[in-house]
Amino acid sequence: MTMIYFDYAATTPVLPEVADAMLPYLTQMYGNASSIHSAGREARAALHHARDTIASFVGCAPSQLIFTSGGTESDNMALFGAAAARESDGKHIITSQTEHHAVLHACEQLEKRGFEVTCLPVDPTGRVRLEDVRQAVRADTILISIMYVNNEVGAIQPIEQIGELARANGILFHVDAVQALGHLPIDLSRLPVDMMSFSAHKLNGPKGIGALYAAKHTKLEPLLYGGNQERKRRAGTENIASIAGFSKAVQIIERNMYEMQQKMEKLRLEMVTGLEQLLGQDRFVVNGPKAPAERAPHILNVSFPGVSTETMLMNLDLEGIAAASGSACTSGSLEVSHVLKAMQLPDEIMRSAVRFSFGSGTTTEEVNIAAQKIATIMGRIRNY
Ligand SMILES: Cc1ncc(COP(=O)(O)O)c(C=O)c1O
Numbered sequence: 128m129t130m131i132y133f134d135y136a137a138t139t140p141v142l143p144e145v146a147d148a149m150l151p152y153l154t155q156m157y158g159n160a161s162s163i164h165s166a167g168r169e170a171r172a173a174l175h176h177a178r179d180t181i182a183s184f185v186g187c188a189p190s191q192l193i194f195t196s197g198g199t200e201s202d203n204m205a206l207f208g209a210a211a212a213r214e215s216d217g218k219h220i221i222t223s224q225t226e227h228h229a230v231l232h233a234c235e236q237l238e239k240r241g242f243e244v245t246c247l248p249v250d251p252t253g254r255v256r257l258e259d260v261r262q263a264v265r266a267d268t269i270l271i272s273i274m275y276v277n278n279e280v281g282a283i284q285p286i287e288q289i290g291e292l293a294r295a296n297g298i299l300f301h302v303d304a305v306q307a308l309g310h311l312p313i314d315l316s317r318l319p320v321d322m323m324s325f326s327a328h329k330l331n332g333p334k335g336i337g338a339l340y341a342a343k344h345t346k347l348e349p350l351l352y353g354g355n356q357e358r359k360r361r362a363g364t365e366n367i368a369s370i371a372g373f374s375k376a377v378q379i380i381e382r383n384m385y386e387m388q389q390k391m392e393k394l395r396l397e398m399v400t401g402l403e404q405l406l407g408q409d410r411f412v413v414n415g416p417k418a419p420a421e422r423a424p425h426i427l428n429v430s431f432p433g434v435s436t437e438t439m440l441m442n443l444d445l446e447g448i449a450a451a452s453g454s455a456c457t458s459g460s461l462e463v464s465h466v467l468k469a470m471q472l473p474d475e476i477m478r479s480a481v482r483f484s485f486g487s488g489t490t491t492e493e494v495n496i497a498a499q500k501i502a503t504i505m506g507r508i509r510n511y
Contacts, residue, residue: 135486148375152368177374186314198305198326201339202229208347217267224469253282275307279453280415281426290319332376336369391424401498
């Protein structure tokens with residue numbers, strides 16, 4: 128049975144073109160980018176090329192990108208780095224309840240170190256209200272960290288307006304854009320953002336590589352000390368093969384981002400229409416914003432009241448369909464997702480939510496098969 132993969136928001140396959148771009152740097156051009164000799168120069172050239180490519184895609188200067196081990200490290204670097212660098216200005220940080228744990232757990236650690244964190248609520252669609260941000264700002268606020276696209280429901284946050292508010296108050300603004308890169312256009316030359324996190328494995332690049340954008344004026348204490356790599360902001364021998372893969376993945380998505388957006392939107396609509404026809408509108412609920420401008424097209428979060436998330440995911444898996452929930456699995460049972468909880472959805476909706484996320488390999492046929500399989504599963508459970 129071939130698997131139907133609907134978990135692109137968790138991770139994506141490395142495209143063959145990306146693997147081809149990486150391989151030479153593992154086997155032939157394996158030099159250390161800090162070395163003087165020709166092998167080192169070769170690695171350095173690849174590093175520069177990748178940095179230029181990715182910087183141009185997101186509209187920043189190459190020197191403003193720091194390569195990291197992925198989204199988690201980028202988020203941690205932004206929070207711990209900025210908190211340590213600005214501690215003397217204040218100890219208050221603003222974030223939201225629906226951030227990724229890479230932000231939320233870093234904030235918990237910062238609280239243990241004496242920082243105060245305001246965790247903003249969201250509306251029932253998962254969006255932060257600008258007014259809440261405005262009211263949370265204090266004289267000692269040093270940092271705001273709000274994600275661009277939520278990884279569970281796809282909600283797009285009003286980062287431009289939040290950034291303007293932050294600028295007007297002299298507060299640093301960090302954006303976790305891990306789920307946005309490759310799905311939404313990002314132009315850092317005009318966005319009021321000081322730091323932005325990226326990860327390669329969400330856009331058909333390899334796992335374990337990402338980047339943090341840090342605007343010129345942004346002071347950051349490094350997380351890692353050692354060599355002088357990344358302008359002393361992130362020590363450690365650069366992972367050239369993965370960086371080359373990240374760059375290739377960016378080049379590919381740059382060529383066809385608009386088509387991909389259209390494709391995702393079509394697949395999403397196909398899935399919802401299929402479910403409407405096969406199940407009826409009253410048997411499922413789509414979670415997250417309705418308006419296309421307020422949500423990313425590759426994430427579709429659906430609740431099937433009466434069927435628990437676990438039951439649906441297990442049955443889908445038996446049918447060869449890989450979907451996900453935002454819930455953490457603790458002692459063998461699923462906990463309710465912190466994102467859906469923050470949206471204050473009814474218990475039945477939270478406990479039956481499933482995330483389908485689409486990517487470059489998803490086809491209309493797969494979506495149609497999935498809708499049919501879901502209807503079969505629902506029918507089976509109903510008759511049981
Ligand atoms: C919004 C968001 N932030 C951060 C991360 C962590 O990224 P990484 O897996 O590269 O550490 C993820 C991964 O799921 C994510 O979706």
